[in-house]
Amino acid sequence: MAKVLMKGNEAIALAAVKGGCDAFFGYPITPQNEVPEYLSKYMNEHGKVFVQAESEVAAINMVYGAAGAGARVLTSSSSPGIALKQEGITYIAGAQLPCVICSVMRGGPGLGSIQPSQGDYNQATRGGGNGDYHVICFAPETIQETIDTMKEAFDIADYYRNPVMILVDGLIGQMMESVDFDRPVKHRFLPPKDWAATGTKNHPGKRNVINSLYLEPKELEAHNNMLAKKYALVTQNETRYEMINMEDPDYVIVAYGTMSRVARSTIEILKEKKLNVGIIRPISLWPFPKIAFDEIGKNCKGLLVTEMSMGQMIQDVQISNRGRLPIAFYGRSGGIVPEPEELAEAVMNFEKWRVE
């Protein structure tokens, strides 16, 4: 397949299929509607499963059921819809089921807006569901990277038996770019899903139960310890980030998704002002690439965190920075995407945007 011009949300849908998606369950919400629209046609034409659920809550529980039955399952939503799915996400994580969740962020809080935003960083990386669990979260910056990540996501979910979230904002969902669906993807050795509830005839002598209930305190603690070990392994293996122009920078911008694209233009603007600026681009938001911050050159004067929100990732940057460098924050919300010139101004007036 040669390069094609494609809208982000449709590319997400097709990439999921290329990644082996067997089933989609979802509920309409702007700005991700092209994902279910595309799949409603594709899945039916290819003998796969598509159900438009009665709510996000129902959709994520259908995901639980289908994932528990051994399928590769996708759901997709946006901010308030992801909030509703969080009940199901903690059950999925607790029962150690693999699935892929696509989150196309819009403005908040509440009904907020339908314009692009990065206001759901905390929702994605901290989760709103109950208990000690993590969702593996990747935040690509281009439609091409979204496709490549989505194609790999089902393998990662299956490998760790854990939900994987692809987090983009409404801008990436709605814009069009030239993309290639045939770029090679790293495949992992995946054991058979001999734990799935498919009927005992498929695994004689053994009853498979999908469950997250452990009433005995010691059993639940052992379960949580086992999950913690898994999350440590994910942190070790799946932490992803990109260092851009990081040869002895004067300042470092920390940005992900759409904002890292804006920051790339800011580098060029500031070069003309004789300022050398690098970018740390977290790709995995959980696990957060703390180690990237150990690689910053000693002449760096500060970190400018920029987000399309009032500042959420900044907490992870503060943790990773461990008090070494001054930190400033520049963010816009409500659906406004900062211009490269705004970021350049923020770097040049670093003290003005400095945070404690």
Add this chain to the structure above:
Amino acid sequence: MELEMKYQKTKGLTDNPLSYCPGCTHGIIHKLVAESLEELGVLDHTVGIASVGCSVFSYQFFNADMEQAAHGRACAVATGVKRIHPDNVVFTYQGDGDLASIGIAETIHAANRGENITVIFVNNAIYGMTGGQMAPTSLIGQKTTTSQSGRNVLQHGNPIKISEMFQHIDGVAYLERVSVFNPKQVRNAKKAIKKAFQYQIEKKGFTMVEILSTCPVNWGKTPVDALKWVEESMVPVFPLQLFKDSGVSHE
């Protein structure tokens, strides 16, 4: 002389001891469901969905693959399983709090889609597991821990009649309300449950059996009085009847 085995415990139940209170009829209903699955020869390709409530541990009792669902979401979970494995027998086992209150949307829409699943709906007019709170199916005047002077219409409305509502949904292939308060009713309940599973096997659509059940502990009654209360107080509000049967010819 060799002795012939005439009766034994169904293979549809595991050997795990049931977690239900003395006199509760969940145990009878479990047996009826398990026997039906065994007699239809489908145990080895059945996936059951446990819900939240007294039957939360039903995944330990049914001798089949099971998925434990979040409160109220059993029909959504069942939908996920059935769409992946259309030839498996998929059933949910839910109480009145789980199905008629928090999970009513999931249940109605699964019925409306005609999901080819079987819902075992156990209605005992109270929240048992959490300690006897008012259920959507609690009767007018019924005293519970959250309706201590008795349920009144002004404050809480009337008991919700699930089967009466669901009979109007096109996707429903079979719907009957039964009970287990005496041996005759137990036999009727068994027939209904088996028929519901038979219809699922024939891919007729959504099937549900509502079973009026007891909660002696939270009703504050002896097991015998609890059975009597089902017959004398619950049945007049929730009449035992066949609501819908797509297998019957209407000529």
